Amino acid sequence: MAILIDEKTRVLVQGITGREGRARTKLMKGYGTNVVAGVTPGKGGQEVEGVPVFDSVYEAIEKVGQIDASAIFVPAPLVKAAALEAIDAGIKLLLLVPDRVPIHDVLDIAAHAERRGAKFIGPNTLGVLSPGRAVLGMIGGRPETAKQWFRQGDIGVSSRSGGITSAISYYLSRAGFGLSTIVHVGGDAVVGLPHPDVMGLFEQDPQTKMMVMFGEIGTTQEERVAEMMEKGEITKPIVAFIGGKAAKEGTRFSHAGAIVEGGRGSYASKVERLRRAGAYIAEALMDIPRVVAEVRRKHGLD
Amino acid sequence: MARLFEYQGKQILKETGIKVPRGRVVETPEEAARAVEELGTEAVLKIQVWLKGRAEMGGVRFVKTPEEAERVARELLGMKVKNFVVEKLLVEEKLRIQRELFAGVVIDDYAKKPLVVFSSMGGTGIEEIAREHPEALLTHHVDVLEGFPEYRARGLLSRLGFKGKLLVKLSSTLSRLYQAFRKYDARSAEINPLVVTEEGEVYAADTHIAVDDYAVYRHPELGIEIAREFDRPPTELEKIAYKVEENDYRGTFYFFQMVERPNPEENYIGFHGAGGGGSMMSMDAVLNRGFKIANFTDTSGNPPASKVYRAAKIILSQPGIIGYFASGSGVASQEQFNSARGLVKAFLEDQIEIPAVLRLGGNYEEKAIEILETFSKFIPGKIEGYGRDDSPEFCADRLKELVEKGGRKVHRVKPMTDYTPPEGAYSFKTLTGRVYINHSLCARCEARPCVEACTYGVLKVEEGKPVLAISEEDAAKGKCTECLACELACYLEGERAIHIDLPIPGLKEYREKIIKEG
Ligand code: SF4
Numbered sequence: 001m002a003i004l005i006d007e008k009t010r011v012l013v014q015g016i017t018g019r020e021g022r023a024r025t026k027l028m029k030g031y032g033t034n035v036v037a038g039v040t041p042g043k044g045g046q047e048v049e050g051v052p053v054f055d056s057v058y059e060a061i062e063k064v065g066q067i068d069a070s071a072i073f074v075p076a077p078l079v080k081a082a083a084l085e086a087i088d089a090g091i092k093l094l095l096l097v098p099d100r101v102p103i104h105d106v107l108d109i110a111a112h113a114e115r116r117g118a119k120f121i122g123p124n125t126l127g128v129l130s131p132g133r134a135v136l137g138m139i140g141g142r143p144e145t146a147k148q149w150f151r152q153g154d155i156g157v158s159s160r161s162g163g164i165t166s167a168i169s170y171y172l173s174r175a176g177f178g179l180s181t182i183v184h185v186g187g188d189a190v191v192g193l194p195h196p197d198v199m200g201l202f203e204q205d206p207q208t209k210m211m212v213m214f215g216e217i218g219t220t221q222e223e224r225v226a227e228m229m230e231k232g233e234i235t236k237p238i239v240a241f242i243g244g245k246a247a248k249e250g251t252r253f254s255h256a257g258a259i260v261e262g263g264r265g266s267y268a269s270k271v272e273r274l275r276r277a278g279a280y281i282a283e284a285l286m287d288i289p290r291v292v293a294e295v296r297r298k299h300g301l302d
Numbered sequence: 303m304a305r306l307f308e309y310q311g312k313q314i315l316k317e318t319g320i321k322v323p324r325g326r327v328v329e330t331p332e333e334a335a336r337a338v339e340e341l342g343t344e345a346v347l348k349i350q351v352w353l354k355g356r357a358e359m360g361g362v363r364f365v366k367t368p369e370e371a372e373r374v375a376r377e378l379l380g381m382k383v384k385n386f387v388v389e390k391l392l393v394e395e396k397l398r399i400q401r402e403l404f405a406g407v408v409i410d411d412y413a414k415k416p417l418v419v420f421s422s423m424g425g426t427g428i429e430e431i432a433r434e435h436p437e438a439l440l441t442h443h444v445d446v447l448e449g450f451p452e453y454r455a456r457g458l459l460s461r462l463g464f465k466g467k468l469l470v471k472l473s474s475t476l477s478r479l480y481q482a483f484r485k486y487d488a489r490s491a492e493i494n495p496l497v498v499t500e501e502g503e504v505y506a507a508d509t510h511i512a513v514d515d516y517a518v519y520r521h522p523e524l525g526i527e528i529a530r531e532f533d534r535p536p537t538e539l540e541k542i543a544y545k546v547e548e549n550d551y552r553g554t555f556y557f558f559q560m561v562e563r564p565n566p567e568e569n570y571i572g573f574h575g576a577g578g579g580g581s582m583m584s585m586d587a588v589l590n591r592g593f594k595i596a597n598f599t600d601t602s603g604n605p606p607a608s609k610v611y612r613a614a615k616i617i618l619s620q621p622g623i624i625g626y627f628a629s630g631s632g633v634a635s636q637e638q639f640n641s642a643r644g645l646v647k648a649f650l651e652d653q654i655e656i657p658a659v660l661r662l663g664g665n666y667e668e669k670a671i672e673i674l675e676t677f678s679k680f681i682p683g684k685i686e687g688y689g690r691d692d693s694p695e696f697c698a699d700r701l702k703e704l705v706e707k708g709g710r711k712v713h714r715v716k717p718m719t720d721y722t723p724p725e726g727a728y729s730f731k732t733l734t735g736r737v738y739i740n741h742s743l744c745a746r747c748e749a750r751p752c753v754e755a756c757t758y759g760v761l762k763v764e765e766g767k768p769v770l771a772i773s774e775e776d777a778a779k780g781k782c783t784e785c786l787a788c789e790l791a792c793y794l795e796g797e798r799a800i801h802i803d804l805p806i807p808g809l810k811e812y813r814e815k816i817i818k819e820g
C-alpha cells in the first residue's frame with residue numbers, strides 16, 4: 001500500500017528541462033516511478049529521458065490523461081505560479097522541491113490547495129519514497145543508491161530534515177528493518193504536510209505497522225503529534241528523535257510568534273510531550289535502530 | 303528573519319496609512335539637536351538596534367530642549383548594547399499617552415494562515431499578556447484570499463469593548479497593519495505599544511517588523527544587507543560569505559561566526575556541516591567531546607565544488623582553530639565528490655597543518671573518500687575521510703585523537719595572492735570564475751587526464767592540448783560546473799598546468815588584516 005506514492009501514481013514533472021528537473025526525472029524513472037509527462041512553458045514538444053514535455057499542465061493532462069501528482073523543480077520565485085497552475089488543473093498532490101520559497105507564497109498556495117482539496121508536500125523537501133515502488137522528488141540522488149539504501153517493509157518514516165530522512169531510513173534498512181514510505185516533510189516553518197498529517201496517513205495505511213519521526217526545535221508539529229496520540233487518533237507505536245538539543249533556543253521566533261507556539265517549540269517541551277503521550281524517544285540518531293528493535297519486540301511486531 | 307530597524311518599520315507603517323509620531327533618524331548629536339528644534343516639542347531619543355527592551359538598557363531617553371538632545375545623543379551614539387554599536391537614533395515628538403495597546407500579525411505554521419493578534423493591554427511583552435490577561439487578547443486567522451478588511455477588524459475589536467471613533471481608528475490601523483505585513487513579506491509585524499493619546503489619536507509608538515529571508519529579493523528598497531536572522535550586525539567575514547552565496551544560486555551556503563577571534567587555548571574548530579538536521583547532529587557530536595565551534599557553516603542542496611571550496615577558504619580564514627570538522631547527515635543525496643574536491647583544493651592551497659575529519663557519507667561517497675585519500679599526501683595536516691557507516695560520534699572521536707596526537711597545532715591564516723596566469727595561458731570563463739590552462743606544459747603530458755576527468759564533456763584534445771569542447775558562452779553559463787576535476791587530475795599528473803581561479807571578494811584583504819594582527 002504505502003502512502004502518498006506507489007508504482008501506479010501518474011507523475012508530472014514541472015520544470016523538467018532544468019538542471020535539477022532533468023537529473024531527478026532520471027532518478028525517478030530509473031527507480032520505477034510512473035513519470036508520464038513534463039512541463040516547461042516554451043519548451044513543449046521536447047522529450048526528457050523519454051518523457052514528453054508540454055507547455056502547460058492543462059495540455060499535459062489533455063494529452064496524457066489523468067495526473068495524480070506533480071513534482072515541482074522550478075526556481076523558488078516561480079514555485080507559486082507553477083503550484084497554482086497544477087492546483088487549478090485539478091492535480092491533488094504537489095511536491096514543492098525548491099528551497100527558499102517565500103513564506104507568503106506558501107500561504108497563498110495553501111489557501112488555493114485548501115479550496116480545491118489538494119495536498120502539497122514541502123517546500124524545501126527531498127520528497128517521498130516508497131521502497132521498491134516509486135520515488136517522488138530526489139531522495140537517494142541516483143536510482144542505484146536509492147535501491148541499495150532503502151528496503152521495503154512496515155516502518156513509516158517522517159522527517160523535517162532531508163539528509164536525516166535518508167540517514168534514518170538507511171540505518172534502519174542496514175539493521176534489517178524495512179520501510180513502507182519515507183517522507184521528508186520539508187525544512188521550512190510552513191509546510192503543506194507536516195508531521196501530524198503524515199502520521200495520520202501512516203495510521204490509515206495497512207502496510208505501516210509503526211512510525212519513526214525526526215523532529216526539530218521550532219514549530220508545534222511534534223506537540224500536535226503527541227496530542228493525536230493522546231486523543232487516540234494515532235495508535236501505532238512511534239519512535240521519535242528530536243534534533244537541535246545543542247542549538248540555541250528561542251532565536252528562530254519572533255516575540256508574538258510565541259503566541260502561536262504557546263510555550264511549545266523547544267527541545268525539552270517536545271521530548272516531554274511526546275514521552276508523556278507514549279512515544280519512544282531515541283537519544284541519538286544512531287540509537288534509532290536499537291529503540292525500534294525494542295519497540296517491535298514489545299508490540300509483537302515481528 | 304531579517305529584522306528591520308524601528309525607523310524602517312515606521313516608514314512602512316506610514317506609507318500604509320498608519321499614524322506614527324513625527325520625527326526622523328539622526329547620526330550625530332548636532333543633527334539630534336536640530337531634529338528636536340524642528341519638532342518644537344519635548345522629544346524622545348531612541349537607539350536603533352534590533353533588540354527589545356531598549357528602555358531597560360537606557361536606550362530610550364526623553365529630552366526637553368535641543369541642547370539636552372545634543373548632550374544625550376552624545377551619550378547614546380557609539381554606546382554598545384549586546385553586540386551592537388549604536389549608529390543611529392530616532393528622534394520623535396513625545397506623545398501624551400493615555401492608553402497602550404498591542405497589535406500584531408504573525409504566521410501560524412499549523413493553520414498555514416496569518417494570525418492577527420490584538421490586545422487591549424499593551425506595552426509589556428505579549429507573552430505576559432497572554433498568560434496573565436487572556437481576556438484582553440484577541441486572535442483571528444486570516445484567509446489570504448479574502449484579506450483582512452476593516453469591517454472584519456471592526457467586528458472583532460467591538461468584542462473587546464471598543465466603540466465609536468476609537469473603534470474606527472483602531473480597526474483601520476489593524477487592517478492596514480495586515481496589509482503592510484502582506485506587502486512586505488513579513489514573518490511578523492508588531493506595533494507595541496499601539497498608543498491612544500490624550501487627544502484620542504492612535505499612534506504606532508514602536509514597531510518590530512521581520513521580513514521573510516526568502517523574499518528579501520522582492521524588497522530592494524529595504525536595503526537589507528544580509529537576509530538572515532542575527533541578534534547583532536554581521537561580522538566582516540559573514541559579509542564576505544554572504545556575497546558568495548548571493549553570487550551563486552547553486553546549492554546553499556550559510557556561514558555564521560560564534561566568535562570572531564577564536565582563542566587558541568580553547569579548543570575551537572572550524573565546523574562545516576551539510577543540511578540542517580545533519581549539521582545539528584554533527585555539532586552535538588563535537589560539542590560533546592569538548593570542542594567549541596568557531597563558526598557554523600552549512601553547504602547543502604547539491605552545491606558545486608566551487609562553492610564548497612569558497613566555504614572552506616572562509617572557514618580557514620579564522621585563526622586559532624585547532625581542527626576542521628565536516629559532517630552532514632551521513633546519507634546525503636547530493637554528489638559528495640563535489641564536496642571532496644572543493645575541500646581538497648582549499649586545503650592544498652592553504653597547506654593546512656591542523657587535522658581535518660571529513661564525514662562525506664551519501665551519494666558517491668566512495669569516490670569522495672578516494673579523492674581525500676589521494677590528496678592527503680600533499681597536505682601537511684592529517685586528513686581523514688569517512689562515509690555513511692561511520693557515526694558523527696566516531697568521527698568526532700577521530701578528530702580528538704588527531705588533534706592530540708598531532709601535538710595540538712593551531713591554525714595560522716595564510717595570505718592569499720591574486721593569481722597571475724602564465725603568459726599565453728589558455729583560458730575560459732565559468733559561472734563564477736575562470737579556468738586557466740598553461741598549454742606549454744601539456745606538450746610532455748601523454749595521458750591528458752584532465753580531459754578524461756571532465757565527465758561533463760567540457761574539454762577535448764586539439765593538437766595535443768586540452769581546449770573547450772563547447773562554446774565559450776555555454777561554459778560561462780554553467781555547462782562547466784566548476785567541479786574542479788580537471789585541475790585536480792592535472793595536479794596528480796604532476797604538471798599543475800590548470801588553475802581554476804575562483805575569486806572571493808574581500809577575503810584577501812580580510813586575511814591580510816588577520817595576519818597583521820598576529
Ligand atoms: S593534465 Fe595537465 S598537463 Fe596534461 S594535458 Fe591536461 S592540462 Fe595539460
Ligand code: SF4
Nearest residue numbers: 756782783785786788
Ligand atoms: S572543465 Fe570540466 S572538469 Fe574542469 S571544472 Fe569545468 S566541468 Fe569540471
